[in-house]
Amino acid sequence: MSTIPAPIDATQTPAWKALQEHHDRLVEEGISLKGWFAADPERVEKLTFEAGDLHIDLSRDLITDETVRLLCDLGRAVGVEERRDAMFSGAHINTTEDRAVLHTALRRPKEQAGTLIVDGQDVVADVHEVLDRMYAFADKVRSGAWRGVSGKKIEHVVSVGIGGSDLGPVMVYEALKPYADAGIDCRYISNIDPNDAAEKLAGLDPETTLVIIVSKTFTTLETLTNAREVRTWMLDALERAGAIDGSAESRAEAIRKHFVAVSTALDLVEEFGIDPENAFGFWNWVGGRYSVDSAVGLSLIVALGPERFQEFLGGFRAIDEYFQKTPLEENVVALMGLMNVWYVNFFGAESHAVLPYNQYLHRFPAYLQQLTMESNGKGVRWDGTPVTSATGEIFWGEPGTNGQHAFYQLIHQGTRMVPADFIAFVNTPHPVRDGEQDVHELFLGNFLAQTKALAFGKTADEVRAEGTPEEIVPARVFTGNRPTTSIFGDTLTPFALGELIALYEHITFVQGTVWGIDSYDQWGVELGKQLAKQITPAFHDDAALTEQDPATQALIRYYRAHRR
Numbered sequence: 026m027s028t029i030p031a032p033i034d035a036t037q038t039p040a041w042k043a044l045q046e047h048h049d050r051l052v053e054e055g056i057s058l059k060g061w062f063a064a065d066p067e068r069v070e071k072l073t074f075e076a077g078d079l080h081i082d083l084s085r086d087l088i089t090d091e092t093v094r095l096l097c098d099l100g101r102a103v104g105v106e107e108r109r110d111a112m113f114s115g116a117h118i119n120t121t122e123d124r125a126v127l128h129t130a131l132r133r134p135k136e137q138a139g140t141l142i143v144d145g146q147d148v149v150a151d152v153h154e155v156l157d158r159m160y161a162f163a164d165k166v167r168s169g170a171w172r173g174v175s176g177k178k179i180e181h182v183v184s185v186g187i188g189g190s191d192l193g194p195v196m197v198y199e200a201l202k203p204y205a206d207a208g209i210d211c212r213y214i215s216n217i218d219p220n221d222a223a224e225k226l227a228g229l230d231p232e233t234t235l236v237i238i239v240s241k242t243f244t245t246l247e248t249l250t251n252a253r254e255v256r257t258w259m260l261d262a263l264e265r266a267g268a269i270d271g272s273a274e275s276r277a278e279a280i281r282k283h284f285v286a287v288s289t290a291l292d293l294v295e296e297f298g299i300d301p302e303n304a305f306g307f308w309n310w311v312g313g314r315y316s317v318d319s320a321v322g323l324s325l326i327v328a329l330g331p332e333r334f335q336e337f338l339g340g341f342r343a344i345d346e347y348f349q350k351t352p353l354e355e356n357v358v359a360l361m362g363l364m365n366v367w368y369v370n371f372f373g374a375e376s377h378a379v380l381p382y383n384q385y386l387h388r389f390p391a392y393l394q395q396l397t398m399e400s401n402g403k404g405v406r407w408d409g410t411p412v413t414s415a416t417g418e419i420f421w422g423e424p425g426t427n428g429q430h431a432f433y434q435l436i437h438q439g440t441r442m443v444p445a446d447f448i449a450f451v452n453t454p455h456p457v458r459d460g461e462q463d464v465h466e467l468f469l470g471n472f473l474a475q476t477k478a479l480a481f482g483k484t485a486d487e488v489r490a491e492g493t494p495e496e497i498v499p500a501r502v503f504t505g506n507r508p509t510t511s512i513f514g515d516t517l518t519p520f521a522l523g524e525l526i527a528l529y530e531h532i533t534f535v536q537g538t539v540w541g542i543d544s545y546d547q548w549g550v551e552l553g554k555q556l557a558k559q560i561t562p563a564f565h566d567d568a569a570l571t572e573q574d575p576a577t578q579a580l581i582r583y584y585r586a587h588r589r
């Protein structure tokens with residue numbers, strides 16, 4: 026039985042009512058970022074924050090001094106600070122699974138060993154025991170001391186995992202490619218669609234390939250199916266190449282040299298045939314979507330090296346400490362979470378765009394979709410009662426400038442409010458000039474242009490002044506007052522990326538707390554898994570087919586008629 030107090034219904038607090046009145050008043054007066062900037066010369070300064078080394082500007086969000094004050098009142102009324110402290114200290118805030126939520130312990134420094142004992146476990150000491158083993162393993166692979174069964178150095182890593190065991194590592198690997206300095210390339214297989222493995226394994230030399238099977242539970246259908254497929258591919262190819270003979274011993278030796286695993290279920294790893302020496306554990310208090318900084322990041326340590334990974338953890342830690350220690354009014358991490366509540370519950374925003382102006386972050390929106398939507402897409406609260414307001418907006422996005430030529434039209438002139446986070450960095454690892462023009466500045470100019478257009482728009486008079494025929498004036502008007510947050514950093518380093526991830530982890534936490542939901546379970550993915558097991562036999566079995574509903578039966582009949 027959980028000892029976590031029932032959630033406070035945010036909608037019944039005086040702060041919520043005050044926010045509703047404040048919202049209605051702003052709408053009645055007419056929301057005008059232009060007007061707000063004109064009336065308050067200090068607006069930029071007041072609404073710009075330094076969190077770690079991220080520079081975050083909320084001045085073009087639809088908030089005033091009063092909004093900030095009321096949002097903080099709401100945060101305090103629902104106990105954001107108390108719940109934050111409970112999470113960091115290892116309380117079982119994941120009530121439906123009766124678990125602690127301690128991804129923040131993954132980045133605590135070694136010196137803190139002994140200071141966080143949860144359920145009888147010295148959490149920090151355990152974290153560093155695994156980190157040290159991973160660092161030693163990665164050093165061996167990177168230096169060539171670890172060799173494949175035929176004595177060749179490892180040049181490729183194939184990581185097999187899905188969801189939280191895939192999206193984080195892929196996103197970080199892509200984001201930090203300029204730091205991959207050991208000549209080891211990583212490929213990630215996730216989908217049970219055999220096309221994924223076929224494409225990722227194409228052209229790989231098994232003698233120089235290391236496979237990492239990543240699964241928190243080690244029971245996930247996709248991952249285990251792909252793991253078996255990759256094992257067969259590896260053993261057959263090694264045998265064809267003469268690197269092993271067909272004997273059980275040589276096959277076991279090949280698995281020992283070419284397969285490692287990451288899981289919380291080390292017994293199942295061993296059952297799969299992987300040497301426990303080559304297995305790296307983590308704990309049930311790390312949610313899958315919060316696990317990229319656990320052993321789940323093993324491929325990253327191999328590709329980037331232990332030092333870069335330590336810097337990455339340092340970035341998370343900087344934001345953790347900031348989030349823990351900064352008073353709410355100045356705490357941009359908490360404010361961003363509260364502001365998302367403001368947009369969802371008071372303006373009716375249904376989605377939130379995340380638009381990185383950095384091609385290396387091209388998988389960041391996909392990663393955030395699991396982090397935010399699997400966490401906050403819930404309809405009941407942590408005590409089992411229904412939610413009392415809308416929850417879980419849809420997160421989506423693509424890198425700029427690509428998105429500008431695709432979907433920004435809707436953000437600029439559509440009928441829906443889409444709050445958007447723009448993420449950009451001052452420096453690039455690839456400085457390029459086009460004649461006199463610095464191309465990175467041309468790129469960043471677009472980030473600044475888009476946020477400016479969204480905030481301040483273009484009036485009918487401005488459009489007319491350009492000589493536009495009257496009948497097309499309305500189509501060329503931009504209303505402005507479309508909210509954006511700008512996150513600017515120095516360089517996309519491992520440290521900065523750790524900061525960005527921790528920022529969104531805590532934003533998600535704050536929103537979940539206001540809504541009273543357990544952001545750390547994911548029961549919503551279970552039903553589909555169960556039904557897939559029940560339906561799959563119906564492709565061939567008539568008795569199983571007749572048990573299905575009419576729509577499913579009809580699709581299976583279509584399948585049967587067309588299968589070659």
Ligand SMILES: O=P(O)(O)OC[C@H]1O[C@H](O)[C@H](O)[C@@H](O)[C@@H]1O
Pocket residue numbers: 187188189190239240241242243244245248313314399547550
């Ligand atoms: O790491 P695994 O146990 O294989 O789980 C992989 C993924 O599967 C699920 O169904 C969950 O919805 C995800 O939260 C999880 O990350």
